[in-house]
Amino acid sequence: MQIKDVLLAPGNGAFFYDDQAALRAGASQDGFVYVGEPVTPDFAAIRVPASSLSVGLVLADSTVVWGDMMGVQYSGAGGRDPLFETAQISRLTSRVVAPRLFDIDASRYLDACSKVFEAFEHRRLPLAIEYGVSQALLRAAAHLHRKTMAEIVCSEFSLPLPMRKVPIYCQSGDAREINVDKMILKAVDVLPHGLINSRQQFGANGQIFMAFVKWVAARTIEIGRPGYHPVLHFDVYGWIGLEIGLEPQSIADFICRVADTVPDFTLNIEYPADYGSTQAQIDNYARIVAILDDRGSSARIVVDERCNTLEDIRLFAEAKAAHLIQIKTPDVGSIADTARAVLLCKANEVGAYVGGSCTETDLSAQASVHVSVATQADMMLAKPGMGVDEGFSIVGNEQNRLFATLTRRRAPVQKTQTNRTVPHAEQP
Template sequence: MQITAIHATPGYAGFFFDDQRAIKQGAQQDGFTYTGDPVTDGFEEIRQAGETLIVDVELADGTTHRGDCAAVQYSGAGGRDPLFRADEFVPVVEGPVTETLAGRDASEFLANVDRLEEVAIGGSQLHTAIRYGISQALLAAAAAAKGTTRTDVLADALGTEPATEPVPVFGQSGDDRYTNTEKMFVKGVPVLPHALINSVEKIGENGETLLEFIEWLTERSQELGPDDYEPRFHIDVYGMIGEVFGGPYDRDEVVDYFAAVEDAAAPYPIQIEGPMDAGGREAQIEAMIELRTGLQEAGVGVDIVADEWCNTFEDVRAFVDAGAADVVQIKTPDLGGVHRSGQAVRYCEGTETRAYLGGTCNETATSARACAHVALATDAAQVLAKPGMGFDEGYMIVENEMRRTIARRNRSRQPEPDADEVTADD
C-alpha cells in the first residue's frame, strides 16, 4: 500500500509552553500565567499556548493515518530544540517531507522513518517535533497496511518481545499536587506524583517543604491506596536541589538531605528527577556521577533520574555509558522519531540504568497513544501518563491503550478450534 500524500494542520497541544529559564530566575505566577518578560529565544510570553501540527498520512486506498507533532513544555531549555511554532512547518511537511515519502510502501516503517531523518531544511535536520509526529503517522500507516498492532510493527523493527502486561504508568500532578495525587492513590497508580517542584518556594529554602510533602505522600498513600498498594514515588525537582545546596554533590550536607528524603518516603522507594542543572551535558553527567557515588558510598537508597541535557539518543547513550543515573528519562518528543525512543529504551537493556519512557504534558492524545505502543514494544520500566496536567485524562489514555492492545494481541494468538472438536452446541 503506497503513501500518496501527507497533510498538515496546526492545532493545540495538551498544555502550554513555559520559559523555564525565566521561571527559574524568579518570574512570579499571576493566576495561571506569569508576570515578567521571557528570556528564552522564541517566547513572546513566559507561558503561552502549546501547539501541535496534526499530520495525516494518506494511502492509496483512501485511508488516512494520524500523528501529532509536539514539543516539550520547556522548549528551548536544557539543550532542546527551539520553541515549536506549528504554522511555520505546514509548507515543510506538505513540501519536502511529502516529496520524500510519497510513493513509498507504507508497510516499510523502519525504512520510511530512516528516509524522514534524511530530510534537511537549510542544511539542518527537521525539528524534533516534526520527526516525532510524522513517525507516529508512519507507524499507524504501517500497522494498517500489515493488519497488525503498532506494538508489533515496532517490536519487529526493534527486535524485541513486547510486554504482556501494561507497563507501570507514571502519573504527574502538576501544581495541584495534593488533589491530583489523592486521585492517583485511589486509582492505585504505580508511579507518582511528579509534583512539579520547579522553584525554591516549592522545595523550601533548605529543602524542608519537599520533605514535608514526601511525608504526606507516605501517610496519604496508606490511607487511600488499594489493599497491598506499593507505590514508587518519583519527584521532578527541575534542578532545585542544586539551586538550594550547590555542589559538590557528594558532600555530607547533600547526602544527608537525600537520606532524609529516603526516610520520609519509607517504606516505599523514591527517585528524584533532575536534582541539578549543571548547564551542559558533560557537566551534568559529572555532577550526577558525583551525587550517585556519594549516595552509594553512604548507603542511601534514593535513585536519581536524568532529564536535563539528556535529550537525544546520543545523550541517553552518554548518560548510560557513564553510569550517571539509576533511571534515564527518554523524553519522546526530544528524540524525534518514535523508533529512536524505542532504540533508547533498548540501549538500557543489560545495564544498571532503567528506561523511563517519558515525554511532556504538552503533547496530544494521539502522540500519547503512540508512545503506549513504544512502551509495550520495549517493555520499558515506566511510561508517562500524558497529555495535560489534570492526571485523569492522560492516565486513561495511556493505560487503556496498553490494555486494549494487549487484549487484541491475546485474541490474535488464540488457536483456532479444531474442526473435529466443533459440535452443534458450539
C-alpha cells in the same frame, strides 16, 4: 504501499509552553498566568498555549493515518529545540518532508524513517517533525500489515511479543494535593511528580519539599487500598542544586535525608541539579549515583534536562550517570529512536522511562504506549495534560486494549455454539 497525499491540520497541545528561565528567575503567578517579561527566545509571554500540528498520510487504499507534532512544556531550555511554531513547521513539512514521503515504502517502518528523516541543508530536521511523522509512519505500517503498532516495533527490532504491562507514572501539576488523592484512589503505579519548580515549592534547605514527600507517603497509607505500594517520584527541576549547592556529595547527602523520611518506599528524584552542559551533567550525576549506590540508598536518580537525543541517552547510560533515564519523546525525535533508547538503556542495565510532556496529544500518547510496551520500558508517563484523569485514562486504556489484542494473538480459539471464535483471554 505508496503514500499518495499528505494532510496537515493545526491543533492544540494539552497544556501550555512555559518559559523555564523566567520561572527560575522568580516570576510570580496571577491565577493561571505568570507575571513579567519572558526570558527565553521566541516566547511572547512566560506562559503560552501549547500548539500542535497533525500530519495525515493518505495511503493507497485511501485510509488516512495520523501523527502529531509539538514541542515540550519547557521548550528552549536544557539544550532543547526552540519553541514550536506551527507555521514554520508546516512550511518545512510541506516543502521538504512531503516529497520524501511520496517516495518510500510505507510498509517498511525503519527504512521509511531513515529515508524521510535525512538531514536537510546539512542539519537535522526539527525533532517535532520527526516525532509526528514517525507516529504516522508507524500507524501506516500497522495498517498495512494488519497488526498493532507494538507488533510492528517488535518485528522491526526482532523483539518477542511483550508479556508484561508497563507501570504508569502520573504527574500532579500545580493541584498537588487534590491530584495526589486522585492518583492514590486510582492506584497509580508511580506518583506524583509534584512540579517542584520554584523556591516557593522547594523551601529553604528543601524543608517544604521534604514535608511534601512525607505527606504523600502518609496519604498513600491513609487512603490507599490494602497492599497498594507505589513508587514515589518527584521532579525537583534542579532545585536541590540551586538551594543546597552543586557539590555531588551535598546533593547525595540531601537525597539520603529525604529517602530516610520515607523508608518503606522506593524514591525517585528527577533532575536534582543542572550543571549547564551535557558533559558536566554526566560527570556530576555519575558521582551522585555512585555515592548513593555505595551507601545502599533506596533513592534513584532520574535524568531529564541535558539528556535529550538518542546520542545523549547513550552517553548517560554508558556512564551510569542515572539510575533511570527519561526518554522525553518529543525531544528524542523519531519515535523509532525512543525504541532504540529503551533498548540502549537495557543493554547498559539502566532504567528506561518513556516520558514526554504535558503538551502532547492523545495520538502521540497512544503511539508512545505501543513503543513502551513493545520494548518493555520500566515505566511510562500518563499523558497528555497536567491532570490525572485524562492522561491516565488515555495511556492506561490503550495499554489494556493492546494487551487484549495480543492475548487474542497468542490464545487458541474455540468455536462457540453460534460458530463465533472466542479467545481464551486474560482476566483484567
